[in-house]
Amino acid sequence: MKTNHRQQKPLARKEGLVIKELPDELLIYDTETDRAHCLNETAAFVWQRCDGRKSLAEITRELSRKATAKLDDKIVWLALDQLSRNRLLIDPAPPPTRQGINRRDMVRALGLTAAVAVPVVASIVAPRPAEAASCLPGGAQCGASVQCCSNLCNDGVCAST
Amino acid sequence: MAKLDRLGWADGMSFTAYGVRVGVRVNDAAILRELIARLPPGSQSSSAHRVDHLYSLTGFPTNSNGKVRRFNLGYWNLLRFSRSQSFDNLLDEFESHVQLTVAEYATRRVFVHAGVVGWNGRAILIPGASYSGKTTLVExxxxxxxxxxxxxYAVLDERGRVHPYARPLGIRMSETARATKIRAEEFGAQVGSKPLPIDLVISTGFKAGARWRPRKLTRGKGVLELLAHTVSARSQPELALSVLPKALESARIVKGVRGEASEIVELILT
Known part of the structure; x- marks a missing residue:
């Protein structure tokens, strides 16, 4: 049976997240994966409307209203795809990118729409404490593993990372 | 801890740095003076009997006892962080370990691994990993x-201002060499004493022959750049996400590879 993607109701994950809203962006720290994300305005708009009640079609309509332009569903799909990959959705439905629709085609289609920014989720892995401090590179003399960037001091020499 | 406690400790002290209470005990009173010189900037001696972190060090400054190899040992609480035949190694490792401990457990300050200078009453931050050329650019x-x-470290308070953390610069003569410590005054520089708001964040690394063509980042992406070098990012993400956006409220943030530091200094300061 074919699923009607437009009627899917995505639900944002909220547990285990530290959220900080900025005027045009949204910062999220995932305490389960120790990854931090920066959602641009479009990605944040979509994520904030993933309440399990609004359908994809409704989210697209709201985004169109905000942009005062008729937008394609694909822009919301692209946002959902990135949110899903970063584990920011609960039980996400497989987006079109995994159903034979090429991601590049999506971006190309969105490129025709200047009314709204392409959704972007930028991410980093938060460092462990020792990774955020000065350390010795591979080959340097060391007395203990804690000194080395590789965290391995072997026979007085830091192993390569 | 009981085994460590049974060792004969000749002397000890406690201090507070950025709200973190630290105790140190040593097997030889003479060692304590050397350790005091290596405490984090801003440390204040304290009379507290209860501490959050306890360092126990057995060191032998004159380790020339014939055939007997005596190791210099350092423990942080129960965890051994140093075992070396060189007493200087023990001191170096104590210094970097205690700085990291304070940076991670400070509850009202966020420590970002970065070089910092003041210019026209505002701060320029250069976050980056080891060997990215921070110290060279600062110099x-x-x-x-x-x-x-x-x-x-850029030490950020709850209002997002940067406080001085003016330990001597660690200048490396080669990539694998240990850093030589040189006081900023020896370069003819003034050392900051007041907290400053941030004007500019430069996320950069050295690449031979590279041209300086940085791109601007948004505030959110700037926060990610700083968070990637924040010591307590994992242990106190709420604090980091509260302080870092404030710190960048009116800051310009740029990112790009650079060539020689001398080529971009003028561009940065104009």
């Missing part, structure tokens, strides 16, 4: 007249 900036704040 060139202070030679050009900027005020020295730090070559190791």
């Amino acid at each position: 060139h900036l202070i030679r050009a007249g900027a005020t020295y704040y730090s070559d190791e």
